[in-house]
Amino acid sequence: MALNVASLFQQSYKEAQGKIVLQVLLFLAGFPVHLVIYFIYLVRKKDQTRDTELNNIRSELSEKQCIAQWHSEYVDQLVRKRNFLQENTSDKEINKVAEKLADERVEKEIARRTEEYFTQKGIRKETYLVYFHTLLERPQFLLVTLLPGVLMYAILLLTSNPFLTYIAERLIQSVLVIIGVAILVFTILYISPFDPASNILGESATQEQITAFNQLHGLDLSYWQQLWNAIKGIATFDLGSSFAGNEDVATSIANKFPVTLTIALFSVIMAVVIAIPVGILSATRPNSFLDYSFMFIALIGLSIPNFWQGLIFILNFSIKLNWLPATYSPSNHLSMIMPVVVLGTALTASIARMMRSSLLEIIHEDYIITARAKGLSKGQMLWKHAVGNAMIPVITVIGLLFGGMLGGAAVTEKVFNIRGIGSYIVDKQFIPDIPAIMGGVVYIAITISLVNLLIDILYAFLDPRIRSKINQS
Structure with missing residues (x-):
């Protein structure tokens, strides 16, 4: 059972590669796990470092006079090219270009020989993503990291089922739409010519009363502060009190x-x-x-x-x-x-x-x-x-x-x-009573978004073509 679950998570993690948004979401959801595993990866990579082998190959090339030989060959080629094309290139410039070409050839040769060495030794070059992917194959790793990475595994489980992924995407879209509705409604109310303090307190209200009213309800704050307070209230179901009647x-x-x-x-x-x-x-x-x-x-x-x-x-x-x-x-x-x-x-x-x-x-x-x-x-x-x-x-x-x-x-x-x-x-x-209007409109938008989600699900049940597209995606 644990082996099947680990295989499921591994497959989901593999399919997430190439999807930048999903990769970032998985990294953030499993940040505690990634933090520890990345440290282990660095230690393990250091144990399998190629520095020693690289130095050995570079020393061997120096001892065999390969670097000097390649540099001499490139100088000779560049001189013959200058003479043939009658270019005005100085010996210093030729020497500099030859050194660059020789260094590039050295690096290529070192890389080639290093790959051959590690292939013969059976040591696999791996990135962090590859290393983490191999760990997901092990049920023991799943059991150890289940608690700190529960959110990451929940996302992997969700993405393993195309239909659940389809629903999750629609939910995320709905959340974005609701946030957009909240911003739009608040902006319209904010730029509205109506003054809540004057409308509620009446024409006989003094400037001190109007100022106290605005301070009480946060209307003296900047646009961004009021918008943040409104969205935070909607998200936490704490919409405050209405301007008129002081009702919740x-x-x-x-x-x-x-x-x-x-x-x-x-x-x-x-x-x-x-x-x-x-x-x-x-x-x-x-x-x-x-x-x-x-x-x-x-x-x-x-x-x-x-x-x-x-x-x-x-x-x-x-x-x-x-x-x-x-x-x-x-x-x-x-x-x-x-x-x-x-x-x-x-x-x-x-x-x-x-x-x-x-x-x-x-x-x-x-x-x-x-x-x-x-x-x-x-x-x-x-x-x-x-x-x-x-x-x-x-x-x-x-x-x-x-x-x-x-x-x-x-x-x-x-x-x-x-x-x-x-x-x-x-x-x-x-009035406009901003908390009351914001709450009413946004929660209507939430209901409409849920209805649209239900309709999208009904589409998949009624039309096999939509189901096929969901499975292919």
């Missing part, structure tokens, strides 16, 4: 974000359950009355503004029919129905149209025609070959629209009086 931002987001996320998830589920069958039916019966009807309804769904649809729902289902509550209440599950339907209407329409167009394109591909020619029924051809491939662009649309729903749910939340993350950010942006 992390607690507020923790209370409001699940509401928006729940409504968005139910909207996506509703959209997928309705839109996928509708898109398949429309694609299998193109240009029929059913197809035209479904696509016309989908077009209407895309065209209806959320706020207007919400108000119409409240007017009819709450006021006239008294079936559903007009405002959202966490204790009343019926109050979630109208917000979910309103938020999911445009998503349902978009998915249905994308499913139809994607499936129509797949149905006319050559491999589908070949499958039909081999005798597969229409149902087998559809479900075994067509639907899975047609789902790839549909999944992309779902991921993109889901992110838009999280950020764009503020209108729906306002209509139904939902205290979610969308309305929370909108309420805070005119």
Whole structure:
């Protein structure tokens, strides 16, 4: 077992060669191990030093007058060249060039003879990377260095599986995107013409009060200091207190974000359950009355503004029919129905149209025609070959629209009086309440990044071509 693990780590370490970023990451992760092993390598290299053999060869060449002979030969060649070309080269310059050429020949001869000597003795010339690679072959080395090099071995284990490597790369990309979003949002808020102190304290605030407010919330610091504090707070989940109300931002987001996320998830589920069958039916019966009807309804769904649809729902289902509550209440599950339907209407329409167009394109591909020619029924051809491939662009649309729903749910939340993350950010942006806005936007970005990661994983499961590229990489 230990031998197999050591072999796995050795193979992963070998494949990491040539990938500079991965090599640096492995070195930093296993720095304590590398520090000790490099010292051992230097000691071992000193024990196997070539200095003695180099000196012996150099002495032998001097005793045999080889160096003087080569120098004389080069001088003779350069003199004949000068005479033939009629160059104005002095004897001193010729002698200097001859010495340089002779020294180069000596070094080449020493290197050649040294290699022959060590090859005969069975002593292998090795770099530190080669030496460390050979140590990874030994299970004993793995056991001794497992604790100090646990992070390095975790990375090697991760890179040994192409699919895990694929996921890790996407996670790193997501982290970079989140950092970029944080910097962009903070910069926009920093250069905003709105003054938080003046907006919160009012026009009657004195300059001393404004200065004290800025000092209290760190607004008197430089741009870089404020940016660093904001990013550090996001990374440590310590977002501080909001400017208005002095409420803990992390607690507020923790209370409001699940509401928006729940409504968005139910909207996506509703959209997928309705839109996928509708898109398949429309694609299998193109240009029929059913197809035209479904696509016309989908077009209407895309065209209806959320706020207007919400108000119409409240007017009819709450006021006239008294079936559903007009405002959202966490204790009343019926109050979630109208917000979910309103938020999911445009998503349902978009998915249905994308499913139809994607499936129509797949149905006319050559491999589908070949499958039909081999005798597969229409149902087998559809479900075994067509639907899975047609789902790839549909999944992309779902991921993109889901992110838009999280950020764009503020209108729906306002209509139904939902205290979610969308309305929370909108309420805070005119102050501007920098900690609250930063926290809300960045944690929405984190959720969207995780959704995109899930979509990338679904790609690999649905499309064998993507799996093949992952394995080859």
